Amino acid sequence: MKIAVCIRRVPDTEMRFSIGPDRQSVDPTGLKFDLSDFDGYALEVALRLKESQGPGEVVVLSVGPESTLEIIRKALSIGADRGIHLAAAQVPFDGLAVAHALAAELKDGGFDLILFGRMATDTGNGTVGPMTAELLGLPCVSAVSALELAVGAGTGTAERELEGATESLRFPLPAVLTIDEGIARPRLPTLKGIMAAKKKPVESRPAALGSIRLTIATLELPPERAAGRIIGEGAGAVPELIRLLRDEAKVL
Amino acid sequence: MAFDGVDFYQLDRLLSEEERAVRDTVRAWVDEHLMPVISDYYIEGKFPKQLISGMADLGLFGANLPEEFGCAGLNNVAYGLIMQELERGDSGIRSFASVQGGLVMYPIFVFGSEAQKKHWLPRLAAGKEIGCFGLTEPDYGSNPSGMITTAKETKDGWVLNGTKMWITNGSQATVAVIWAKTGAIDDPKSIRGFIVPTATKGYAAKDQKGKLSLRASDTSEIHLEEVHLPKDALLPKSGGIKSPLSCLTQARYGIAWGAMGAAMACYDEALRYAKQRIMFGKPIGGTQIQQVRLADMLTEITKAQCLCLQLGRLKDNGTMTPQQVSLAKRNNVNMACECAREARRLLGANGILAEYHSMRHMANLESVYTYEGTHDMHSLILGQEVTGIAAY
Numbered sequence: 001m002k003i004a005v006c007i008r009r010v011p012d013t014e015m016r017f018s019i020g021p022d023r024q025s026v027d028p029t030g031l032k033f034d035l036s037d038f039d040g041y042a043l044e045v046a047l048r049l050k051e052s053q054g055p056g057e058v059v060v061l062s063v064g065p066e067s068t069l070e071i072i073r074k075a076l077s078i079g080a081d082r083g084i085h086l087a088a089a090q091v092p093f094d095g096l097a098v099a100h101a102l103a104a105e106l107k108d109g110g111f112d113l114i115l116f117g118r119m120a121t122d123t124g125n126g127t128v129g130p131m132t133a134e135l136l137g138l139p140c141v142s143a144v145s146a147l148e149l150a151v152g153a154g155t156g157t158a159e160r161e162l163e164g165a166t167e168s169l170r171f172p173l174p175a176v177l178t179i180d181e182g183i184a185r186p187r188l189p190t191l192k193g194i195m196a197a198k199k200k201p202v203e204s205r206p207a208a209l210g211s212i213r214l215t216i217a218t219l220e221l222p223p224e225r226a227a228g229r230i231i232g233e234g235a236g237a238v239p240e241l242i243r244l245l246r247d248e249a250k251v252l
Numbered sequence: 253m254a255f256d257g258v259d260f261y262q263l264d265r266l267l268s269e270e271e272r273a274v275r276d277t278v279r280a281w282v283d284e285h286l287m288p289v290i291s292d293y294y295i296e297g298k299f300p301k302q303l304i305s306g307m308a309d310l311g312l313f314g315a316n317l318p319e320e321f322g323c324a325g326l327n328n329v330a331y332g333l334i335m336q337e338l339e340r341g342d343s344g345i346r347s348f349a350s351v352q353g354g355l356v357m358y359p360i361f362v363f364g365s366e367a368q369k370k371h372w373l374p375r376l377a378a379g380k381e382i383g384c385f386g387l388t389e390p391d392y393g394s395n396p397s398g399m400i401t402t403a404k405e406t407k408d409g410w411v412l413n414g415t416k417m418w419i420t421n422g423s424q425a426t427v428a429v430i431w432a433k434t435g436a437i438d439d440p441k442s443i444r445g446f447i448v449p450t451a452t453k454g455y456a457a458k459d460q461k462g463k464l465s466l467r468a469s470d471t472s473e474i475h476l477e478e479v480h481l482p483k484d485a486l487l488p489k490s491g492g493i494k495s496p497l498s499c500l501t502q503a504r505y506g507i508a509w510g511a512m513g514a515a516m517a518c519y520d521e522a523l524r525y526a527k528q529r530i531m532f533g534k535p536i537g538g539t540q541i542q543q544v545r546l547a548d549m550l551t552e553i554t555k556a557q558c559l560c561l562q563l564g565r566l567k568d569n570g571t572m573t574p575q576q577v578s579l580a581k582r583n584n585v586n587m588a589c590e591c592a593r594e595a596r597r598l599l600g601a602n603g604i605l606a607e608y609h610s611m612r613h614m615a616n617l618e619s620v621y622t623y624e625g626t627h628d629m630h631s632l633i634l635g636q637e638v639t640g641i642a643a644y
Contacts, residue, residue, distance in 0.1 A: 191311030
């Protein structure tokens with residue numbers, strides 16, 4: 001089986017961040033970057049399929065600047081076989097522009113399955129996977145939480161978690177899937193894997209980005225929460241609390 | 253939020269991408285597998301055996317030995333970072349890995365025959381064999397040259413007799429590297445190393461009870477009574493007290509890094525607590541006395557980090573001396589002891605609970621202060637180095 005996994009470098013979302021002076025981007029100073037969480041699940045799914053389905057190849061692709069190579073090498077250290085870096089000075093916010101670059105690369109790659117994370121953990125858009133599928137003319141299932149393939153028959157079944165229900169979808173291969181968290185616990189890179197990653201092939205070529213029609217106008221942090229007020233203690237404070245909730249906060 | 257290290261001087265920038273990747277993967281493993289269980293095992297006084305296979309899968313044993321023997325072939329800075337991250341979890345777990353890699357795999361690698369290396373190293377790297385290192389004896393700790401364990405050559409092999417003490421992993425080991433005198437009892441030049449499968453008749457190990465430190469690690473006494481070994485049990489290239497001491501240099505190098513991990517864990521815990529714990533209407537981190545504690549810890553950790561990084565670079569370019577390792581072991585373990593104690597004090601009453609980590613580290617580090625060359629012995633090694641006069 002030949003599987004492509006499209007991955008993305010994102011800031012560690014546990015860290016505090018600030019908005020850059022251009023008011024359109026996150027200030028990268030002091031931030032740590034890593035593989036987007038959902039992409040980690042997608043990679044794990046690909047590696048497990050390769051292990052269970054016999055001989056095959058897992059190829060990781062990523063669009064972005066030079067620093068993108070770090071997460072490509074991380075994916076190789078976790079177990080992917082080779083990497084393709086589609087070089088672009090920046091990753092455009094417009095998912096369709098990125099999808100064009102990926103589709104151009106994937107078109108003649110002969111992949112049985114093309115996997116994405118459900119969304120990038122920084123933009124939270126979740127558009128690139130379905131758009132790439134559309135450009136390639138392939139079926140797409142988004143937010144997959146369980147997967148079964150019948151490779152011989154060239155079909156698969158994917159589950160999606162809905163509010164209070166599970167949806168099961170059948171699709172023919174090749175297909176594009178975007179993977180939700182929890183489908184398979186991602187493995188850690190082993191020390192040997194880290195050493196081996198250096199020897200695995202990574203091709204780098206310019207990304208054939210589509211036209212960028214969507215750009216960020218401004219980014220703003222939510223307003224700081226005002227400090228709390230103590231209006232009194234015990235039962236004596238209740239009438240004043242009720243008055244404030246009614247007249248000031250207008251929630252009663 | 254997960255542990256994120258301490259890096260006040262941007263020393264991360266001096267690490268290669270690969271070195272950072274190694275550190276991060278071990279850090280993630282410790283968070284995922286060790287941190288959730290360590291307090292319980294410590295209290296019960298048990299080594300968490302179930303973690304061995306995961307450590308082996310990650311490649312933690314003998315990670316700086318070559319790939320041809322099933323090891324990761326890392327440089328020594330990356331190896332040091334592994335020790336740092338393991339001891340951030342617990343000194344006992346780091347001790348386990350130190351012994352397996354630095355004191356069992358290393359001597360087989362350096363003093364062993366090709367056949368011994370091919371047989372033992374891949375099995376030890378995979379955690380299929382657990383090793384221990386038998387040098388210290390009940391009456392010979394800081395003075396190992398005086399050992400009284402003997403190996404007598406026979407027609408078809410060797411016979412070992414003696415007692416070893418304070419042996420990490422002793423009772424769970426499947427193989428022991430035992431040091432014994434092959435000649436006169438007052439001749440330290442006759443000290444040689446032997447590979448002893450612990451199932452051999454006459455080998456017996458029992459755990460030392462009542463430890464108040466390194467409780468999540470097995471420490472044992474080993475009795476060797478007429479232990480018959482074949483000729484090829486001898487490590488052919490070992491000879492004299494220098495051989496086991498060179499192993500200790502490896503292990504001490506790892507300890508210098510490891511102690512830093514414990515200190516970082518304590519600082520991290522103290523800092524978080526200081527920001528959250530409200531007393532007299534404000535976080536205790538806003539009081540001068542706790543700020544002095546935190547500033548002292550941060551300063552000592554940062555100095556220790558500079559020391560270790562340069563020591564690692566020296567080791568990688570082949571110019572590191574044992575005395576430089578002594579300085580780092582002495583400084584870093586001592587400062588880690590201080591950090592752990594101050595962190596415990598900053599935590600107030602909560603600091604005595606196993607739910608927090610500082611007191612566990614504090615108790616562990618007292619062993620680390622004493623083993624692998626006591627703090628005092630390293631003072632004397634350095635004293636001898638600069639004056640040319642041995643004071644011991």
